[in-house]
Amino acid sequence: MPEKSLNPVGKIGAQEAEALLSALSADNSVIDFSDVSDVNFAALRCFLDARRAGKRFSIVNAADAVAEKFEDSGVGSVVNVSRKPKQLDMSRYEVFGESFLSKAYNSDDGDAMIKVYGGHFPARMVAQEKAMARAVMLFGLPTPLVGTLYTDGTNNALDYERIPGKRSFSRVISEEPERLEEMTVRFAAMCRQLHSTPCDTAVFPDRLNVYRSVVARCDRLTEAERAKIFAFIDSVPKATTCLHGDMQMSNVITSPRGDMWIDLSDFSYGAPMLDIGMWYFLSKLNPEERVQQLFHMGNAQMAQIWDIFAREYFDARTPEALAEAERRVQPYAALHMLYLCVNYWYEPGLFEFAHKVLIGE
Numbered sequence: 047m048p049e050k051s052l053n054p055v056g057k058i059g060a061q062e063a064e065a066l067l068s069a070l071s072a073d074n075s076v077i078d079f080s081d082v083s084d085v086n087f088a089a090l091r092c093f094l095d096a097r098r099a100g101k102r103f104s105i106v107n108a109a110d111a112v113a114e115k116f117e118d119s120g121v122g123s124v125v126n127v128s129r130k131p132k133q134l135d136m137s138r139y140e141v142f143g144e145s146f147l148s149k150a151y152n153s154d155d156g157d158a159m160i161k162v163y164g165g166h167f168p169a170r171m172v173a174q175e176k177a178m179a180r181a182v183m184l185f186g187l188p189t190p191l192v193g194t195l196y197t198d199g200t201n202n203a204l205d206y207e208r209i210p211g212k213r214s215f216s217r218v219i220s221e222e223p224e225r226l227e228e229m230t231v232r233f234a235a236m237c238r239q240l241h242s243t244p245c246d247t248a249v250f251p252d253r254l255n256v257y258r259s260v261v262a263r264c265d266r267l268t269e270a271e272r273a274k275i276f277a278f279i280d281s282v283p284k285a286t287t288c289l290h291g292d293m294q295m296s297n298v299i300t301s302p303r304g305d306m307w308i309d310l311s312d313f314s315y316g317a318p319m320l321d322i323g324m325w326y327f328l329s330k331l332n333p334e335e336r337v338q339q340l341f342h343m344g345n346a347q348m349a350q351i352w353d354i355f356a357r358e359y360f361d362a363r364t365p366e367a368l369a370e371a372e373r374r375v376q377p378y379a380a381l382h383m384l385y386l387c388v389n390y391w392y393e394p395g396l397f398e399f400a401h402k403v404l405i406g407e
Contacts (some may be wrong), residue, residue, distance in 0.1 A: 051076035061089035067096045070103050080107040085115055088270035094121045100248040106173035126177040134196035134203050135236045160205040171201040175311035181249050182313055186308040212301040220342035230351050245288040245315035253289050253316035255383055260388045268279045275404050293321040294328050323378025
């Protein structure tokens with residue numbers, strides 16, 4: 047879930063820039079320029095110096111003239127700046143897919159695809175997805191190029207480079223079930239490579255801070271229960287390797303161009319088990335209906351996929367090793383379920399499972 051944003055108004059000079067930079071925090075690192083009319087060189091220098099010093103922030107909803115100042119000065123090559131959304135016109139697009147949060151469309155010239163989010167998904171969050179996708183691409187990991195933000199006043203959208211012949215790993219398995227093991231082994235190898243890649247900690251967030259914020263905001267927890275979960279979070283090994291944040295087979299695509307990661311709005315850094323917990327939840331703890339919606343297959347196939355994944359990722363070659371992998375990953379899965387409860391929905395059983403694993407009651 048993208049972070050809160052700061053909302054400056056009017057012209058931004060050095061004093062205003064310094065105040066904004068001082069107000070940034072671990073869960074408040076997005077600066078919304080919706081109401082900013084101008085930014086001067088002194089402010090640009092402040093943003094540049096802060097970014098070079100390791101300050102992590104992004105700017106969204108900048109007017110064209112303001113964004114051009116960042117770009118013309120070169121500061122835009124260091125600081126992530128997203129422009130205000132343009133008017134959404136779907137007359138050149140044809141629907142081809144749907145996920146839990148968005149619908150996807152292809153352009154009539156074959157060059158682009160666009161993801162259209164419902165009104166429940168605000169423009170700031172779509173802008174954050176653009177900022178993360180752009181940063182991941184510049185970082186060097188394989189991912190489609192990201193383009194322009196759009197809105198029709200209710201729905202928000204973002205377009206991407208269209209990858210001809212692409213299919214998600216989950217789609218390949220649903221259409222060619224005989225390739226289940228092959229695609230799962232490839233997925234595990236991609237995850238291991240991702241989790242061995244050092245992350246740019248000045249650009250991407252610490253995943254543990256994301257979870258700390260969730261626990262702090264969960265109104266279903268007592269202070270004693272929060273303290274217990276915070277203790278678990280503090281016990282997680284510190285790491286600065288890359289995390290996808292929404293690591294699953296639907297977020298990896300394959301095509302004649304090779305395999306690529308997609309849906310990168312939660313990209314971050316931290317211990318790899320934080321990603322594995324998400325994948326375990328989706329593989330073993332998700333309702334059948336949602337599994338069918340997300341992966342076009344059922345729970346029996348997903349359980350088989352998890353066993354192959356665990357075998358390859360953890361080198362778990364015996365039933366005992368598989369059981370140990372599941373035991374280790376369950377608290378991380380529970381932590382992600384709590385994240386889903388607070389940020390998206392309280393589905394029956396979701397909070398209760400997370401509570402039982404993390405609190406022990």
